Amino acid sequence: MKKWLLILCSLMLLLALGACGKEKETEATENGKSSEPLKVTLPTWTGYGPLFLAKEKGFFEKNGLDVELSIIEGLAERKATLAGGKIDGMATALDVQVTLAGADIPVQVVWLLDDSYGGDGILVKKEIKDVKDLKGKKIAFEVGSTSQMLALTALEKGGLTEEDVTVVQMSAGDAGAAFAAGKVDAAVTWEPWLTKGAEANGKVLLSTKDLPGIIIDSVAFREDVINKRPEDVKAFVKAMGEAMDYWKENEKEANEIMAKGLKIDVKEFEATVTGLKFFTQEDNAKLFGTENEKGSIYQSADNAIQFYKDQDMLEKDLKADDVINGSFIQE
Numbered sequence: 001m002k003k004w005l006l007i008l009c010s011l012m013l014l015l016a017l018g019a020c021g022k023e024k025e026t027e028a029t030e031n032g033k034s035s036e037p038l039k040v041t042l043p044t045w046t047g048y049g050p051l052f053l054a055k056e057k058g059f060f061e062k063n064g065l066d067v068e069l070s071i072i073e074g075l076a077e078r079k080a081t082l083a084g085g086k087i088d089g090m091a092t093a094l095d096v097q098v099t100l101a102g103a104d105i106p107v108q109v110v111w112l113l114d115d116s117y118g119g120d121g122i123l124v125k126k127e128i129k130d131v132k133d134l135k136g137k138k139i140a141f142e143v144g145s146t147s148q149m150l151a152l153t154a155l156e157k158g159g160l161t162e163e164d165v166t167v168v169q170m171s172a173g174d175a176g177a178a179f180a181a182g183k184v185d186a187a188v189t190w191e192p193w194l195t196k197g198a199e200a201n202g203k204v205l206l207s208t209k210d211l212p213g214i215i216i217d218s219v220a221f222r223e224d225v226i227n228k229r230p231e232d233v234k235a236f237v238k239a240m241g242e243a244m245d246y247w248k249e250n251e252k253e254a255n256e257i258m259a260k261g262l263k264i265d266v267k268e269f270e271a272t273v274t275g276l277k278f279f280t281q282e283d284n285a286k287l288f289g290t291e292n293e294k295g296s297i298y299q300s301a302d303n304a305i306q307f308y309k310d311q312d313m314l315e316k317d318l319k320a321d322d323v324i325n326g327s328f329i330q331e
Contacts, residue, residue, distance in 0.1 A: 052261025
């Protein structure tokens with residue numbers, strides 16, 4: 001009898017603990033706020049520095065938000081982490097956000113970080129004079145990423161297709177390192193590898209200065225996170241706006257903080273910043289537009305959607321409205 005009484009008491013205790021946990025979970029997500037950190041991943045790239053600025057200067061905390069930042073270099077690994085629910089959002093190029101949504105990983109862009117203006121490009125050996133000269137050459141880039149979009153756009157300008165070159169699959173950073181080591185004829189990469197590769201044994205054939213607006217960095221969250229934690233997402237957007245206001249007034253200190261967060265040399269960071277245009281809250285408001293008059297970011301998303309459709313790289317039909325969510329910047 002004592003044995004059964006002990007079992008009954010244990011069961012009642014477990015049920016009570018479960019109910020308590022459920023109550024805490026309900027309280028944590030009440031009104032779209034959560035006590036859990038908002039987890040965002042990113043690769044090492046200057047354009048994502050403002051995330052560290054917002055965290056280190058306390059703008060997330062000021063807005064009642066705990067943000068956890070993690071660096072994962074490989075795109076495939078970042079996608080898997082996002083799809084598996086281990087993170088809530090990702091900082092990456094707009095067109096990559098399109099491929100995520102097109103692979104049935106529903107995400108929505110809520111903040112625009114920067115526009116690449118010379119920060120990304122194609123490194124080639126010195127004897128390659130024109131895009132047409134890439135025919136039959138080894139070109140390194142990350143398949144399914146912005147690098148591929150940049151590569152195929154450039155090849156098209158030279159009357160070539162992906163079938164006219166030998167593609168070597170690797171991340172943007174690895175592609176730059178491989179080029180500097182003389183292992184490939186060309187590489188689609190970003191700074192500081194554009195400078196390092198040019199100094200080593202090559203030159204920049206073209207960059208986003210020649211193709212402006214093609215690479216816009218952004219932050220997106222999974223749709224389920226946006227639906228469950230709208231107040232947290234709103235706080236995130238507000239904090240990013242405040243961080244960029246701080247950057248405008250304190251550029252030197254801000255650059256040091258961002259470089260430290262990304263674990264790169266501050267001189268390297270400052271040299272790379274010249275190839276970017278950081279977006280402020282005012283810039284975001286203009287690019288997102290309003291519900292009645294949508295901004296240019298919707299056209300940029302449509303362009304990326306059409307590009308990947310043409311490459312048969314989207315598993316589902318998309319519209320810009322599926323990927324862009326301007327409601328938080330409009331509030």
